[in-house]
Amino acid sequence: MTATFGFRVAARDGRARLGEMTTPHGLVQTPAFMPVGTQGAVKAMLPRDLIEVGAEVILANTYHLYLRPGDERIARHGGLHRFIGWDRPILTDSGGYQAFSLGERRTIDERGITFQSHLDGSTHLLTPEKATDIQANLGSDIAMVLDECLGYPATRDEAAASMERTLRWEARCRRRFVELQERNGQREADHGRPSGQRTTTDDYPLPAASCPSTMLGAALSAPKGCQLPAVCVTNPGQAQFGIVQGGTHIDIRVASAQATVELGFEAYAVGGLSVGEPPDLMYETVGETTPILPDDRPRYLMGTGTPVDLVEAVALGVDLFDCVMPTRNARNGQLFTSEGRLNIKNAQYSDDPRPADPRCGCYACRHFSRAYLRHLFVAGEITAATLNTLHNLTFYLDTMKRIREAIAFSSLEQLRHDYRRVFSRRSVNS
Amino acid sequence: MTATFGFRVAARDGRARLGEMTTPHGLVQTPAFMPVGTQGAVKAMLPRDLIEVGAEVILANTYHLYLRPGDERIARHGGLHRFIGWDRPILTDSGGYQAFSLGERRTIDERGITFQSHLDGSTHLLTPEKATDIQANLGSDIAMVLDECLGYPATRDEAAASMERTLRWEARCRRRFVELQERNGQREADHGRPSGQRTTTDDYPLPAASCPSTMLGAALSAPKGCQLPAVCVTNPGQAQFGIVQGGTHIDIRVASAQATVELGFEAYAVGGLSVGEPPDLMYETVGETTPILPDDRPRYLMGTGTPVDLVEAVALGVDLFDCVMPTRNARNGQLFTSEGRLNIKNAQYSDDPRPADPRCGCYACRHFSRAYLRHLFVAGEITAATLNTLHNLTFYLDTMKRIREAIAFSSLEQLRHDYRRVFSRRSVNS
Numbered sequence: 001m002t003a004t005f006g007f008r009v010a011a012r013d014g015r016a017r018l019g020e021m022t023t024p025h026g027l028v029q030t031p032a033f034m035p036v037g038t039q040g041a042v043k044a045m046l047p048r049d050l051i052e053v054g055a056e057v058i059l060a061n062t063y064h065l066y067l068r069p070g071d072e073r074i075a076r077h078g079g080l081h082r083f084i085g086w087d088r089p090i091l092t093d094s095g096g097y098q099a100f101s102l103g104e105r106r107t108i109d110e111r112g113i114t115f116q117s118h119l120d121g122s123t124h125l126l127t128p129e130k131a132t133d134i135q136a137n138l139g140s141d142i143a144m145v146l147d148e149c150l151g152y153p154a155t156r157d158e159a160a161a162s163m164e165r166t167l168r169w170e171a172r173c174r175r176r177f178v179e180l181q182e183r184n185g186q187r188e189a190d191h192g193r194p195s196g197q198r199t200t201t202d203d204y205p206l207p208a209a210s211c212p213s214t215m216l217g218a219a220l221s222a223p224k225g226c227q228l229p230a231v232c233v234t235n236p237g238q239a240q241f242g243i244v245q246g247g248t249h250i251d252i253r254v255a256s257a258q259a260t261v262e263l264g265f266e267a268y269a270v271g272g273l274s275v276g277e278p279p280d281l282m283y284e285t286v287g288e289t290t291p292i293l294p295d296d297r298p299r300y301l302m303g304t305g306t307p308v309d310l311v312e313a314v315a316l317g318v319d320l321f322d323c324v325m326p327t328r329n330a331r332n333g334q335l336f337t338s339e340g341r342l343n344i345k346n347a348q349y350s351d352d353p354r355p356a357d358p359r360c361g362c363y364a365c366r367h368f369s370r371a372y373l374r375h376l377f378v379a380g381e382i383t384a385a386t387l388n389t390l391h392n393l394t395f396y397l398d399t400m401k402r403i404r405e406a407i408a409f410s411s412l413e414q415l416r417h418d419y420r421r422v423f424s425r426r427s428v429n430s
Numbered sequence: 431m432t433a434t435f436g437f438r439v440a441a442r443d444g445r446a447r448l449g450e451m452t453t454p455h456g457l458v459q460t461p462a463f464m465p466v467g468t469q470g471a472v473k474a475m476l477p478r479d480l481i482e483v484g485a486e487v488i489l490a491n492t493y494h495l496y497l498r499p500g501d502e503r504i505a506r507h508g509g510l511h512r513f514i515g516w517d518r519p520i521l522t523d524s525g526g527y528q529a530f531s532l533g534e535r536r537t538i539d540e541r542g543i544t545f546q547s548h549l550d551g552s553t554h555l556l557t558p559e560k561a562t563d564i565q566a567n568l569g570s571d572i573a574m575v576l577d578e579c580l581g582y583p584a585t586r587d588e589a590a591a592s593m594e595r596t597l598r599w600e601a602r603c604r605r606r607f608v609e610l611q612e613r614n615g616q617r618e619a620d621h622g623r624p625s626g627q628r629t630t631t632d633d634y635p636l637p638a639a640s641c642p643s644t645m646l647g648a649a650l651s652a653p654k655g656c657q658l659p660a661v662c663v664t665n666p667g668q669a670q671f672g673i674v675q676g677g678t679h680i681d682i683r684v685a686s687a688q689a690t691v692e693l694g695f696e697a698y699a700v701g702g703l704s705v706g707e708p709p710d711l712m713y714e715t716v717g718e719t720t721p722i723l724p725d726d727r728p729r730y731l732m733g734t735g736t737p738v739d740l741v742e743a744v745a746l747g748v749d750l751f752d753c754v755m756p757t758r759n760a761r762n763g764q765l766f767t768s769e770g771r772l773n774i775k776n777a778q779y780s781d782d783p784r785p786a787d788p789r790c791g792c793y794a795c796r797h798f799s800r801a802y803l804r805h806l807f808v809a810g811e812i813t814a815a816t817l818n819t820l821h822n823l824t825f826y827l828d829t830m831k832r833i834r835e836a837i838a839f840s841s842l843e844q845l846r847h848d849y850r851r852v853f854s855r856r857s858v859n860s
Contacts, residue, residue: 039806039809039811040805041809041811042813043812044812044813044816045813046793046817068805068808069780069804073780077783077799083802085797085802351506353507363478367477367515368515369507371499371503371507372513375469375470375498375499378499379471379494379498381469381471381473382812382815383474383476386474386476387476
């Protein structure tokens with residue numbers, strides 16, 4: 001559990017890297033895709049489904065979990081892994097992007113982001129320190145710094161000002177992160193044991209002497225030594241990633257990358273893309289940014305993307321991805337297949353006895369026809385969401401596996417070509 | 431597949447029977463509970479989940495499947511088992527109860543039930559013959575006769591008239607059922623093979639020479655020898671159950687039971703209960719009816735019930751049950767536990783680290799706390815429906831297992847006492 005964060009490149013194909021990321025909750029083979037579990041659950045999936053489709057790491061949203069059920073509550077339950085029953089790695093975002101997306105319900109100043117909750121309208125101030133504290137309570141394996149997100153398009157001046165604010169926020173996040181780690185190290189020394197020791201849901205009630213677990217016994221009171229309701233470091237091995245901003249202005253991106261690396265994080269992300277810019281402009285921006293980021297650390301392209309985006313960005317040196325596309329599109333009836341996108345609600349599938357993707361080995365494709373999947377979708381059955389999500393995540397995770405194999409066999413160029421060809425069509429022809 | 435329907439009593443405890451029901455799709459240990467898969471899917475469950483919780487037979491609704499996706503479409507796909515990916519036994523109701531429930535949107539006369547579709551307002555006439563044909567297309571292992579359902583309370587005259595109409599309808603259903611069986615037997619002899627040969631989803635495209643499978647290749651045209659779009663017997667081993675009606679008027683029930691047995695079905699159901707009458711009146715009615723039904727055939731109490739209902743009715747000689755309660759209540763946040771009913775949305779569970787039912791071994795109880803289940807429910811996550819349904823069906827299927835064990839060990843009286851005690855409370859105290 002107290003294993004520190006690590007990364008090792010095992011093979012290369014051009015700028016693409018095949019690697020292995022170490023976290024307190026185990027290894028992640030990279031390039032990796034992280035299914036999105038916004039509110040502490042990947043929609044329509046159980047943890048065992050995620051393991052089945054091959055997910056090695058998931059993403060959870062700090063904004064949502066902070067508002068409900070609350071990061072302090074999650075800390076009392078021993079952290080997010082234990083609360084949601086997922087014992088593999090978790091990355092949490094900083095909440096900045098969601099708060100940013102609230103539009104008129106948020107204002108940004110040097111202190112941080114002030115926003116109204118989408119749940120009850122209550123006002124909250126998300127500072128860099130607060131974002132760091134919340135993620136310490138959650139105990140994710142990878143925490144993200146609070147960044148200012150910028151819409152597209154943005155002028156040079158806007159991009160520069162925003163990037164600089166992000167840098168100042170990143171520095172505050174890192175300072176807070178180091179403070180928490182040091183304070184926790186001191187507490188461990190005082191208590192003679194790690195504070196966030198890994199436990200399972202099976203061993204309730206929680207041992208009365210442990211921290212943070214005692215909080216459960218003591219309900220909402222803050223137990224001695226844990227300083228709740230402030231912050232409880234539930235995962236002492238947590239890493240913190242910096243984020244490169246700067247819109248699509250290459251020189252600002254480059255400056256951001258250099259300064260962020262200077263601040264010193266366990267690894268680095270490219271943020272503020274996939275916000276409406278043309279794909280080629282995104283690829284160009286990524287391609288100019290990754291060379292500045294340390295070669296011995298994973299690189300995470302936030303919120304991206306389509307299957308083609310994944311292959312393209314890997315070829316530019318990216319190692320980690322997250323996107324709601326496979327899960328959200330599944331619930332809307334759009335399936336990703338080896339023949340392109342397939343809209344299962346189309347009447348043409350009413351009598352189609354074939355599986356969604358004849359080349360897919362997922363549970364949905366092994367057992368059900370397009371005709372049945374269409375019926376479930378049209379009938380509004382919950383099972384439609386489950387089967388479609390199982391399939392789409394399998395397609396995404398299989399894509400990552402294909403990518404890793406292609407790097408190992410130096411055939412990524414062929415894979416890029418194949419994915420471009422298949423997904424240039426708007427949907428499956430049949 | 432052509433195995434005929436059978437039933438064998440293995441042990442008794444008072445009037446309760448431990449048995450084994452044989453169907454073309456395998457054995458069912460009785461007393462058994464059938465989860466309800468209204469539209470060809472038990473809501474929020476995958477077939478593998480149903481197997482995991484111990485379901486040996488499920489129920490599907492003829493009314494819903496007839497309207498969407500259509501029984502002829504399902505026949506073209508080789509029948510309901512194949513279409514929905516469930517190769518264990520299926521019982522289909524006749525559609526009568528759903529049509530009856532449409533209230534002002536249906537009229538009943540001697541021909542049958544004329545109703546407006548809840549989907550598009552289109553008008554349909556469900557006759558006894560039509561209900562039999564639809565179920566032949568679906569190919570369930572157990573088909574039900576079309577009965578007239580009666581609300582509660584009903585006068586003696588209403589109950590008597592309705593019961594007599596049900597008898598006339600039952601006779602027409604049986605006649606039609608026998609005709610279809612004979613016609614199918616003749617076709618098998620002509621073709622030298624059973625028409626509804628069992629297939630799996632894996633071997634698409636379907637072999638061009640087979641019937642009914644060729645229909646898939648030929649799309650909507652009716653292939654020679656199968657007489658679609660009329661009727662295709664997709665399960666030659668299908669059984670047909672008669673239904674006893676008569677409201678809560680014991681003498682009318684008795685007359686109905688005698689006359690239905692006279693008509694001669696593979697087995698018999700008690701219908702028209704759990705429609706608002708007090709539980710004790712239901713038990714009394716069941717208790718007066720079961721002795722008249724043949725001892726060597728299973729007895730099915732339709733649409734019932736609570737956990738206490740199951741135990742009580744088994745003690746009165748009932749062998750089969752179905753009810754939406756475990757699945758519907760799960761989606762509303764009500765869990766059945768060994769300590770009684772538990773409303774997971776209650777704030778008291780916000781920080782409760784215990785599983786929903788500490789004595790339950792289901793996936794939900796093994797991995798998640800009440801606090802997490804509550805969070806998922808409050809957050810509107812699909813996963814809440816899945817986990818709650820997994821749990822409730824486990825509780826129901828475990829109850830049936832406990833019942834069967836209690837009969838084997840002659841301790842059903844103790845189980846009745848226990849269930850009455852636990853479920854007399856409105857909800858879990860804690």
